[in-house]
Amino acid sequence: MTPPLPWTVAGNKRRIVLLLLIIIPSFFSASVMYALLPNTTGLALKGIVTLLFMLLFSWISVGFWSSLAGLYIMLRHVDKYRATAGLPEGHDLPDTFKTALLFPVYNEDTRMVAEGIRTVFSSLRRLGLEQHFDIFILSDSTDPDAWVREEEAWYALTQEENAYGKIFYRRRKSNLKRKSGNIADFCRRWGANYRYMIVFDADSVMSGETLARMVQAMEHKPDIGILQTPPKAFGSRSLISRAQQFANHLYGPIFAAGLHYWQLGDAQYWGHNAILRVEPFMQFCQLPSLPGRAPLGGDIMSHDFVESALMRRAGFGVWLAYDLDGSFEQTPPSLIDELIRDRRWCQGNLQHSRIIFTRGFFPTHRALFINGIMSYGSALLWFFFLVASSAQAMAEIFVVPSYFPSGPSLFPDWPQYFPKWALTLLGGTGALLFLPKILALSLMGWKGEAKNFGGFGAMSASVVAEVVISTFLAPVRMVFHSFFVVTTLMGSRSGWNAQNRSRETSWWDAIRFHWWGTLLGFFWGGLMYFANPGFFLWLSPIVTGLAVSIPLSVLSSRVSLGNGARLLKLFITPPDITPPTELKELKRTLRKPLPPCPFLIPREKGFTRAVVIPRVFSLHMTLISNSRVNSVQKTCRLDSLVTKALGHGPEALNAAEKIAILSDRQCLKTLHTKVWQLEGSSARKWGIV
Amino acid sequence: MASNTPEIHPLAPDFSGRDRVLLYTRGMNISPSRGIALALRSMRRAGEYAPPCKVMEELFHILEESDTPITMTDTAGNPLAATPPLNRRVVLAEDMVQHSLTRALKNCVPAMIRRLRAKQGDPS
Numbered sequence: 001m002t003p004p005l006p007w008t009v010a011g012n013k014r015r016i017v018l019l020l021l022i023i024i025p026s027f028f029s030a031s032v033m034y035a036l037l038p039n040t041t042g043l044a045l046k047g048i049v050t051l052l053f054m055l056l057f058s059w060i061s062v063g064f065w066s067s068l069a070g071l072y073i074m075l076r077h078v079d080k081y082r083a084t085a086g087l088p089e090g091h092d093l094p095d096t097f098k099t100a101l102l103f104p105v106y107n108e109d110t111r112m113v114a115e116g117i118r119t120v121f122s123s124l125r126r127l128g129l130e131q132h133f134d135i136f137i138l139s140d141s142t143d144p145d146a147w148v149r150e151e152e153a154w155y156a157l158t159q160e161e162n163a164y165g166k167i168f169y170r171r172r173k174s175n176l177k178r179k180s181g182n183i184a185d186f187c188r189r190w191g192a193n194y195r196y197m198i199v200f201d202a203d204s205v206m207s208g209e210t211l212a213r214m215v216q217a218m219e220h221k222p223d224i225g226i227l228q229t230p231p232k233a234f235g236s237r238s239l240i241s242r243a244q245q246f247a248n249h250l251y252g253p254i255f256a257a258g259l260h261y262w263q264l265g266d267a268q269y270w271g272h273n274a275i276l277r278v279e280p281f282m283q284f285c286q287l288p289s290l291p292g293r294a295p296l297g298g299d300i301m302s303h304d305f306v307e308s309a310l311m312r313r314a315g316f317g318v319w320l321a322y323d324l325d326g327s328f329e330q331t332p333p334s335l336i337d338e339l340i341r342d343r344r345w346c347q348g349n350l351q352h353s354r355i356i357f358t359r360g361f362f363p364t365h366r367a368l369f370i371n372g373i374m375s376y377g378s379a380l381l382w383f384f385f386l387v388a389s390s391a392q393a394m395a396e397i398f399v400v401p402s403y404f405p406s407g408p409s410l411f412p413d414w415p416q417y418f419p420k421w422a423l424t425l426l427g428g429t430g431a432l433l434f435l436p437k438i439l440a441l442s443l444m445g446w447k448g449e450a451k452n453f454g455g456f457g458a459m460s461a462s463v464v465a466e467v468v469i470s471t472f473l474a475p476v477r478m479v480f481h482s483f484f485v486v487t488t489l490m491g492s493r494s495g496w497n498a499q500n501r502s503r504e505t506s507w508w509d510a511i512r513f514h515w516w517g518t519l520l521g522f523f524w525g526g527l528m529y530f531a532n533p534g535f536f537l538w539l540s541p542i543v544t545g546l547a548v549s550i551p552l553s554v555l556s557s558r559v560s561l562g563n564g565a566r567l568l569k570l571f572i573t574p575p576d577i578t579p580p581t582e583l584k585e586l587k588r589t590l591r592k593p594l595p596p597c598p599f600l601i602p603r604e605k606g607f608t609r610a611v612v613i614p615r616v617f618s619l620h621m622t623l624i625s626n627s628r629v630n631s632v633q634k635t636c637r638l639d640s641l642v643t644k645a646l647g648h649g650p651e652a653l654n655a656a657e658k659i660a661i662l663s664d665r666q667c668l669k670t671l672h673t674k675v676w677q678l679e680g681s682s683a684r685k686w687g688i689v
Numbered sequence: 690m691a692s693n694t695p696e697i698h699p700l701a702p703d704f705s706g707r708d709r710v711l712l713y714t715r716g717m718n719i720s721p722s723r724g725i726a727l728a729l730r731s732m733r734r735a736g737e738y739a740p741p742c743k744v745m746e747e748l749f750h751i752l753e754e755s756d757t758p759i760t761m762t763d764t765a766g767n768p769l770a771a772t773p774p775l776n777r778r779v780v781l782a783e784d785m786v787q788h789s790l791t792r793a794l795k796n797c798v799p800a801m802i803r804r805l806r807a808k809q810g811d812p813s
Contacts, residue, residue, distance in 0.1 A: 134773070169771040170772050187780050188777060188778060189777060190773060190775070191780070193773070284783060285783065287783065288784075289782075310783055358788075359785075359786045359788055613716050614717040614718070615717060618760060618761050619761055619769075621759050622760040622769045623769070673749055677745045677746060678742070679742055688709070688712070
């Protein structure tokens with residue numbers, strides 16, 4: 001048996017301490033809770049409330065102790081288990097291998113993706129490192145317009161940056177296994193050419209220096225299989241995303257350091273902004289489909305957690321480089337977009353219940369799977385806790401207390417109240433929730449970094465504002481997450497939609513999405529107000545958040561309110577004060593007007609552009625490859641599509657029909673030739689005037 | 690009938706064929722002079738005031754006759770490639786056999802004892 005790695009011993013000790021720190025206070029607070037609850041409503045209900053309270057208390061303890069551990073690391077300044085410890089100065093890389101930078105995209109905002117890639121490439125070029133990296137845009141797009149837009153963007157990038165042979169583009173015909181299948185497809189085709197790959201999200205950006213440090217870390221420690229960076233939020237404009245960006249910058253570093261403290265080499269891979277050792281990834285981390293059908297069977301949706309468990313099982317460490325800056329991502333612009341993303345993540349995390357007991361997984365990764373499930377399961381527990389507490393409060397009104405036990409007794413059984421205990425419990429729970437925020441605030445003040453958050457006063461006010469916003473949003477998230485958990489367990493599956501990264505929420509969308517939550521808030525609040533006004537006061541933050549969820553959702557998505565908050569110096573983050581070169585450049589290139597085009601066809605109409613504009617047509621014809629001879633049926637079908645397109649214009653075709661035309665060279669050529677020979681209104685339908 | 694478009698004299702010559710072929714050649718990935726030359730040739734063949742369909746038909750004939758490739762090429766004249774050459778490897782999905790819950794719990798204690806012994810250097 002191989003001797004355990006030094007960090008595994010330290011890791012086991014730290015995790016045992018963490019467990020004790022969670023379990024002991026949770027038992028203690030649960031016993032206090034049990035004593036505080038009145039006996040009048042029966043032991044069963046009292047027991048349920050106490051049990052749920054204990055579970056929830058344990059859950060919030062994890063975050064609390066992680067933050068404290070993070071604070072300890074950041075104050076101590078010495079961490080011998082840091083993944084980046086002992087790296088050489090500078091950013092020199094060996095010439096013996098190349099690293100692939102992968103940008104998986106799926107019907108994304110092409111301009112945003114392309115400019116992000118340009119930023120990364122320019123950053124590498126500034127450091128003279130571009131020869132060490134190849135960039136791959138790996139498309140899974142199913143939207144024909146997005147497909148052509150991506151091709152145009154790739155071509156423009158390679159021409160403008162003189163990066164032909166350095167930036168590549170590949171679109172998969174089949175979306176098998178979604179993002180993990182997309183990466184696996186890359187590994188199958190070109191993985192053998194690279195020692196490392198760095199996976200990006202469609203909206204993520206990393207600095208050249210950080211990329212170089214990641215490669216150096218992997219070279220320096222050959223036992224690292226995956227090195228994850230903690231991405232910082234950027235580019236937020238709406239109120240909710242500004243608040244999240246602020247939280248991410250202020251609390252994130254401490255929390256990430258805390259996670260590292262417990263996890264060490266058993267950390268998680270978050271799916272992007274991470275470097276992976278290609279060979280073991282190809283050999284040991286390919287995902288099977290789970291037996292059974294979705295939502296809990298089929299393709300594994302939250303693939304990243306499973307890949308890190310597999311990498312660890314293969315004997316390689318998975319580390320969180322909490323001290324690496326220069327890694328950025330965007331946050332959802334609205335509550336609805338966040339919840340849509342959560343729906344997908346919830347299904348993915350619940351799927352992990354099927355693989356917790358996979359042979360060979362390390363206990364920490366099994367615990368992390370449970371942690372992931374609890375990220376959404378805790379919402380349901382909280383909901384049950386509130387319902388049980390409400391039932392308890394109702395029962396107090398309607399059940400007549402029995403002060404005199406049925407058996408012989410010298411004294412009556414008076415109800416006893418312990419206000420000091422109640423306040424201690426409330427204070428303890430409050431400390432678990434808010435102390436990490438106060439500690440993060442103090443740390444930034446102490447380190448002299450408050451100026452990067454607009455000054456200590458502005459930073460403190462922002463923390464208060466963030467707490468207020470989170471408090472109102474928490475019950476909305478709770479009911480939605482509970483709904484997601486229940487519907488997933490009942491067999492409902494989530495789709496795979498492109499993420500919205502900029503849109504504001506309309507009133508109609510908010511009503512459609514939140515009407516039932518609003519009704520629940522009014523009904524629940526009204527019931528408690530009339531039945532037990534004392535309990536209503538305790539419940540009011542919850543029911544108020546639910547009752548106002550429609551305006552909350554709309555207003556929090558407003559860019560104007562985000563800008564307003566910025567004018568008031570609220571939610572200021574370091575990138576607002578001293579933006580890194582990469583983010584400055586990204587902002588500049590996104591503002592740059594696009595080169596003029598003699599054709600009046602908007603860039604969004606990718607299909608029409610591929611059919612009409614000779615240059616785009618040629619590019620598409622160059623990039624598609626179908627050498628097979630079509631069957632008679634297929635030829636007839638394609639002919640009828642061409643006739644339909646010529647007669648009724650591009651708008652008459654659906655996405656599948658457009659894809660069919662774009663996928664066939666002969667068909668596209670015929671359509672292109674005939675469209676240019678159209679006259680009058682038929683030609684105008686194609687933008688030819 | 691009121692109209693916002695400027696009135697065209699009924700006897701005015703029709704330039705739509707010229708405009709169409711010039712628009713097409715402007716959109717091609719070729720040098721401007723070659724584009725104009727192509728447009729001129731197709732107009733000469735189709736007739737000075739021929740309708741767009743006729744001029745474009747001639748242009749496509751000329752392109753076919755001159756073997757102008759539809760596809761794009763790189764600076765070395767090779768067809769543009771968006772991907773590097775394939776270097777295929779077999780990638781197989783990992784085995785993820787599940788322990789049953791009872792078996793996992795049953796194995797848990799002996800496994801922990803084995804690990805502790807291994808740490809203490811006990812070969813058994």
